[in-house]
Amino acid sequence: MDTSAAVQAAEIDRNGFAVIEQYISAEVLEQGRAFIEQQAANHEGEYFAIHGIEALGGSIVAALALSAPLKETLAELYHLQTGREPAATEQIFPVIRCLQGRNGLKQSHFYHFDATAVTALLPLFIPTEGEHCGDLIIFPNLRRVRFNALRNVIEKAVLHNTLSQKLVAFAVKRSWLRPIRLKLVPGNLYLFSGYRSLHANDQCDPAMLRATALFHFGNPHHDSLLARLLLGANKRRAKLDHNGLKPVN
Ligand SMILES: O=C(O)CCC(=O)C(=O)O
Ligand SMILES: [Fe+2]
Numbered sequence: 001m002d003t004s005a006a007v008q009a010a011e012i013d014r015n016g017f018a019v020i021e022q023y024i025s026a027e028v029l030e031q032g033r034a035f036i037e038q039q040a041a042n043h044e045g046e047y048f049a050i051h052g053i054e055a056l057g058g059s060i061v062a063a064l065a066l067s068a069p070l071k072e073t074l075a076e077l078y079h080l081q082t083g084r085e086p087a088a089t090e091q092i093f094p095v096i097r098c099l100q101g102r103n104g105l106k107q108s109h110f111y112h113f114d115a116t117a118v119t120a121l122l123p124l125f126i127p128t129e130g131e132h133c134g135d136l137i138i139f140p141n142l143r144r145v146r147f148n149a150l151r152n153v154i155e156k157a158v159l160h161n162t163l164s165q166k167l168v169a170f171a172v173k174r175s176w177l178r179p180i181r182l183k184l185v186p187g188n189l190y191l192f193s194g195y196r197s198l199h200a201n202d203q204c205d206p207a208m209l210r211a212t213a214l215f216h217f218g219n220p221h222h223d224s225l226l227a228r229l230l231l232g233a234n235k236r237r238a239k240l241d242h243n244g245l246k247p248v249n
Contacts, residue, residue: 005076005077006076006080008191012077012141013081015140016138016140016180016192017182017190017192018191019190021188026187028060029187031059031060032060033124035061036124036209040100045100046104047097047100047101047103047104048098049096049097050095050096051093051094053066056094056096061122061213062094065092065215070120071091071217074092074120074215075218077117077118077191078217081145081196082145082220087222090217090222092215092217094214094215096211096212096214097211097214099209099210099211100207100208100210101206102206104206104210105203107201109137109172109173109203110165110169111139111164111200113143113156113195113196113198113199114195115195115216117195117217118193118216118218119194119214119215120189120190121136121191121213121214122188122212122214123184123185123186123211124213125186125211126186127204127205127208130204130205132204132205133183134203135181135201136201138179138180138199139168139177139197140179140193141193141196142159142197144196145195168198194216
């Protein structure tokens with residue numbers, strides 16, 4: 001077994017996250033930033049996200065999503081967390097999110113569980129000035145990975161609806177709840193169980209850019225029609241298949 005994955009899995013269970021410092025070199029970070037800057041120029045200072053390997057084609061984020069070492073780490077974490085092997089066809093689903101402008105504020109404190117068991121977050125641009133710098137906020141490991149799709153859907157309906165999201169955001173902003181707040185450092189890789197942990201990002205100054213790459217891996221409900229119909233809205237909106245690739249026409 002990969003011992004570093006075992007250590008990371010134990011840290012995720014105990015502390016809610018694990019971090020690999022300087023996961024990418026300064027040079028690769030610069031390439032990632034250049035890609036973000038190019039994309040940001042097309043979005044007039046407002047929030048945008050790009051989903052899937054094809055849409056991210058040629059970028060360093062797509063290259064990481066296709067890299068064997070990252071896939072091995074995430075597959076091992078999936079195995080350690082769920083006791084099962086991921087589906088043989090499972091691929092990493094990459095996303096970049098760029099918060100800026102007023103719309104960026106609306107995308108903050110948007111508490112959710114991910115569809116996939118393992119989430120790796122690679123910050124590319126993080127504001128360093130001001131009261132709010134877009135910290136990652138995590139309520140770690142609130143639930144177990146469910147292999148029963150119906151149970152997952154019911155749990156999500158209870159924990160994960162507009163009202164509960166607003167309540168959680170309200171309570172966090174008033175410090176009534178004290179989740180983990182991670183000050184993100186560009187180039188580090190943050191690992192957590194997005195499926196088990198309610199999470200969101202804190203807001204940041206609308207004049208600043210906050211850009212993160214997300215690598216989602218291991219959908220426990222990959223073979224469930226029910227889950228496909230009711231969940232995975234992001235991918236449906238982006239007209240991508242489960243693995244983030246354009247379906248063949
Ligand atoms: O950008 C972030 O800090 C978190 C984004 C996230 O949780 C997601 O895209 O699933
Ligand atoms: Fe997430």
